[in-house]
Amino acid sequence: MSSTAAPVIEAVGVGKTYPASDGRAPFTALSGIDLTIHPGEFVSLIGPSGCGKTTFLKMVDGLIPYDEGELRVLGKPVSGPGPERAVVFQNFALLPWLTVLENAAFGLRLRGVGKDERDRVARSNIEMAGLQGFESAYPRQLSGGMQQRVGLARALSVDPDIFLMDEPFGSLDAQTRNLMQSDLLRVWHASGKTVVFVTHAMDEAVFLSDRVVLMATRPGRVSEIIDIDLPRPRTDETRTEPRFVELTSYVWDRLREMILTEPQKQSA
Amino acid sequence: MDPEDSGRHARLVAAQVQRRPAPSRERWLKPVLRLGILALLIGGWQLIGNDEIQLAMPTFTRTMAALFDMLSAGFAEDSLLEGLVITNQALVGGFLLALAVSLPLGIAMGSSRGVANIATPYLTVLLAAPMIALVPIVQVVLGLTLAARIAVVFLFSFIYMTINTMVGVQEVAPDLKEMGRSFGATRWQMLRMVTFPAAVPAIMAGIRLGLGRAIIGMIIAELSLIGAGIGSLILEYQVRFQPAYVFGIVLLAVLEGVLLMELARRVEGRFARWKGVEGVE
Amino acid sequence: MSSLTSASSGRLEPQRSVRDRMRRRVGDQGPLLASILIVAASWEIVGRTTDTIAFPPLTDIFAALWGFLLDGSIVSNLGVSLLTLALGMGISIAGGIAIGALMGRFRPVEYALDVYINAAMAAPMVAFVPIFILLFGIGYPTRVLTVVIFAIFPIIVNTFAGIRNVDRSLVEMGRSFGARERQLFWQIRVPAAFPLLLAGIRLGTARGVKGLINGEVLVAVVGLGGLVNTYGTPFSMDRLWAIIFFLVALALVIVKLVEMGTRRVVRA
Numbered sequence: 001m002s003s004t005a006a007p008v009i010e011a012v013g014v015g016k017t018y019p020a021s022d023g024r025a026p027f028t029a030l031s032g033i034d035l036t037i038h039p040g041e042f043v044s045l046i047g048p049s050g051c052g053k054t055t056f057l058k059m060v061d062g063l064i065p066y067d068e069g070e071l072r073v074l075g076k077p078v079s080g081p082g083p084e085r086a087v088v089f090q091n092f093a094l095l096p097w098l099t100v101l102e103n104a105a106f107g108l109r110l111r112g113v114g115k116d117e118r119d120r121v122a123r124s125n126i127e128m129a130g131l132q133g134f135e136s137a138y139p140r141q142l143s144g145g146m147q148q149r150v151g152l153a154r155a156l157s158v159d160p161d162i163f164l165m166d167e168p169f170g171s172l173d174a175q176t177r178n179l180m181q182s183d184l185l186r187v188w189h190a191s192g193k194t195v196v197f198v199t200h201a202m203d204e205a206v207f208l209s210d211r212v213v214l215m216a217t218r219p220g221r222v223s224e225i226i227d228i229d230l231p232r233p234r235t236d237e238t239r240t241e242p243r244f245v246e247l248t249s250y251v252w253d254r255l256r257e258m259i260l261t262e263p264q265k266q267s268a
Numbered sequence: 269m270d271p272e273d274s275g276r277h278a279r280l281v282a283a284q285v286q287r288r289p290a291p292s293r294e295r296w297l298k299p300v301l302r303l304g305i306l307a308l309l310i311g312g313w314q315l316i317g318n319d320e321i322q323l324a325m326p327t328f329t330r331t332m333a334a335l336f337d338m339l340s341a342g343f344a345e346d347s348l349l350e351g352l353v354i355t356n357q358a359l360v361g362g363f364l365l366a367l368a369v370s371l372p373l374g375i376a377m378g379s380s381r382g383v384a385n386i387a388t389p390y391l392t393v394l395l396a397a398p399m400i401a402l403v404p405i406v407q408v409v410l411g412l413t414l415a416a417r418i419a420v421v422f423l424f425s426f427i428y429m430t431i432n433t434m435v436g437v438q439e440v441a442p443d444l445k446e447m448g449r450s451f452g453a454t455r456w457q458m459l460r461m462v463t464f465p466a467a468v469p470a471i472m473a474g475i476r477l478g479l480g481r482a483i484i485g486m487i488i489a490e491l492s493l494i495g496a497g498i499g500s501l502i503l504e505y506q507v508r509f510q511p512a513y514v515f516g517i518v519l520l521a522v523l524e525g526v527l528l529m530e531l532a533r534r535v536e537g538r539f540a541r542w543k544g545v546e547g548v549e
Numbered sequence: 550m551s552s553l554t555s556a557s558s559g560r561l562e563p564q565r566s567v568r569d570r571m572r573r574r575v576g577d578q579g580p581l582l583a584s585i586l587i588v589a590a591s592w593e594i595v596g597r598t599t600d601t602i603a604f605p606p607l608t609d610i611f612a613a614l615w616g617f618l619l620d621g622s623i624v625s626n627l628g629v630s631l632l633t634l635a636l637g638m639g640i641s642i643a644g645g646i647a648i649g650a651l652m653g654r655f656r657p658v659e660y661a662l663d664v665y666i667n668a669a670m671a672a673p674m675v676a677f678v679p680i681f682i683l684l685f686g687i688g689y690p691t692r693v694l695t696v697v698i699f700a701i702f703p704i705i706v707n708t709f710a711g712i713r714n715v716d717r718s719l720v721e722m723g724r725s726f727g728a729r730e731r732q733l734f735w736q737i738r739v740p741a742a743f744p745l746l747l748a749g750i751r752l753g754t755a756r757g758v759k760g761l762i763n764g765e766v767l768v769a770v771v772g773l774g775g776l777v778n779t780y781g782t783p784f785s786m787d788r789l790w791a792i793i794f795f796l797v798a799l800a801l802v803i804v805k806l807v808e809m810g811t812r813r814v815v816r817a
Contacts, residue, residue, distance in 0.1 A: 389581060398762035488763065491675075
């Protein structure tokens with residue numbers, strides 16, 4: 001990707017500290033995050049629990065305010081959720097009383113798009129997400145993987161510039177997860193959009209990303225940014241290539257090092 | 269919804285499905301046992317009853333005869349059916365009034381943590397308060413009128429509906445609200461499209477409970493305010509020492525309560541379908 | 550609180566009190582105290598400045614309450630009421646647990662009783678009080694029976710539901726270790742049912758207190774409920790309010806005591 005184009009997401013020294021309360025000491029969730037993400041990039045955030053990767057993602061969406069540094073999306077400081085960003089949630093966050101079609105069209109409905117138009121858009125994105133035929137099903141009738149396809153279709157339907165994905169496949173079984181990863185890459189290639197992807201699975205981060213951002217805990221911070229030079233398009237064969245294995249084990253070594261060097265802080 | 273939880277749910281359903289076809293014995297055992305108990309109850313009642321002594325329990329047959337006698341008068345003046353209609357005016361008025369107050373109040377209380385913090389202790393007190401003790405005060409203010417009986421029904425039912433609405437709104441899954449916020453929902457959109465529909469099952473449960481309390485309020489109003497309906501009929505037959513008639517009236521009132529509650533349960537089930545396992549196919 | 554019951558499907562669902570669901574919700578006490586002061590002050594002002602007979606000034610009410618406590622009229626009636634409650638709750642707890650446990654242990658018992666117990670949960674039991682008066686007069690049997698019909702059904706339902714709805718994996722574990730039905734009942738189902746059973750006792754007690762007062766008011770002359778009738782005239786509203794305040798406090802104290810008692814048992 002061209003690094004001369006204006007960045008989509010630009011974080012300079014971003015930090016977040018929760019004030020002391022209920023007798024707990026103040027807690028610095030994130031500190032000094034510098035990160036620049038370019039148009040069309042696929043960037044993963046990975047790190048041990050408590051490193052603030054999900055917090056950072058929600059800050060980019062504007063759900064959680066930051067109190068240090070600067071965070072800009074498309075050149076403008078983040079002050080709340082906006083139409084150019086859409087989140088795919090870890091627990092799917094589907095409305096159980098709506099059908100697949102109505103869930104996929106939900107973001108458009110909030111924006112006041114008419115029923116015919118939003119259904120048309122949602123239908124094409126349901127197809128894109130690989131769920132055609134399930135438009136009138138309810139979320140509870142679908143498997144976890146299919147529910148997340150609805151979450152993906154909902155995000156696609158509002159046509160954002162940036163997809164923010166919060167461990168979207170974290171609760172799926174291994175086979176479903178592989179399938180979803182390949183499908184996500186297909187959708188990403190077709191759309192050319194920017195993706196920020198939070199995960200705790202090293203192979204997932206390596207398989208999907210252009211760059212993997214390795215985060216450390218206490219305070220949550222960027223520890224290392226790893227370029228993933230695997231050729232695209234990536235397929236199931238990619239997973240068996242020596243370079244893939246090498247990169248994955250590099251990430252694993254770094255993570256293990258990180259956890260082992262801070263054992264005294266691994267409390268509760 | 270927690271995916272792990274839904275997985276466990278699915279297993280549970282599967283286990284039930286596996287278990288279900290097994291005993292064909294169950295199919296006839298259930299009705300036989302149920303009817304058996306019913307026969308036992310009626311038979312026992314018939315044996316214990318004694319129609320010779322005026323103050324003793326009337327037999328089942330005599331009670332049924334008394335009920336039939338009262339029902340055969342139709343809706344004539346001072347008849348049981350007319351009394352039941354009069355009694356139910358308080359139920360309808362009081363319950364609708366409670367509904368109109370409880371839903372907005374509960375939603376407002378559930379939407380604001382500050383309001384909930386202040387209101388919860390009051391609600392706890394009202395919940396524990398034996399409302400029947402307030403009946404004399406209602407009587408002093410409103411006399412022995414329909415308005416007084418409506419007020420009693422209202423007092424009995426509004427608290428449960430308010431609390432359930434409040435708790436329902438408070439317990440809406442935070443992920444759903446976060447999702448709404450992320451997709452740019454306004455406050456009003458959030459209430460209309462996320463919070464309220466998510467709280468509907470809890471609100472419907474509250475309405476059903478509130479109806480149950482309203483029925484109790486209706487009967488207490490009749491008994492202690494000497495209502496113009498079944499309350500005065502019961503009193504009349506009590507002083508005339510016609511226990512079979514008192515039994516008949518009470519049975520009819522209880523039957524009405526049970527049927528209304530069953531109806532409420534079914535209506536609630538329709539509204540809450542997305543929440544339960546019934547929809548799993 | 551409860552999802553009630555379903556007569557048609559023949560499934561009895563456990564009951565939880567509203568109190569159980571509202572717990573943990575009271576936070577900062579400052580605004581609450583302020584609101585209590587405002588409510589009390591406005592009551593006093595309304596009582597002093599208007600001629601509403603129904604709302605005498607708060608100070609008059611507390612003076613009446615103080616008088617009742619000094620002259621012993623509350624204490625002597627309290628004894629009658631508490632004895633009634635104790636008898637009624639004793640029968641309800643023993644009978645409720647026995648019936649619920651039998652239903653949980655033996656399916657035929659469940660089939661025989663479930664519809665009737667569901668109906669009783671939904672029925673306006675207070676309607677039976679005139680019948681009890683007719684049959685037993687206004688003595689202890691009528692009032693104790695009133696407590697029982699109010700209190701016993703939630704205890705039955707919760708005991709049954711606790712025993713029957715034990716986590717399947719625990720039962721399967723027991724079976725795989727070769728436990729017989731009888732051993733499963735005593736060593737897995739009964740202990741696992743305990744929390745729900747205690748919730749049933751809490752709910753039953755709250756309802757039993759209401760049954761007690763209902764019974765006493767309707768039989769008109771005895772106990773604390775009898776005092777409600779004695780002072781339920783336009784000329785003694787301060788004394789009526791004093792009784793009501795005392796009843797509410799009593800109800801709260803009893804429920805709180807049972808709550809503390811049952812929670813201690815769970816922890817042990």
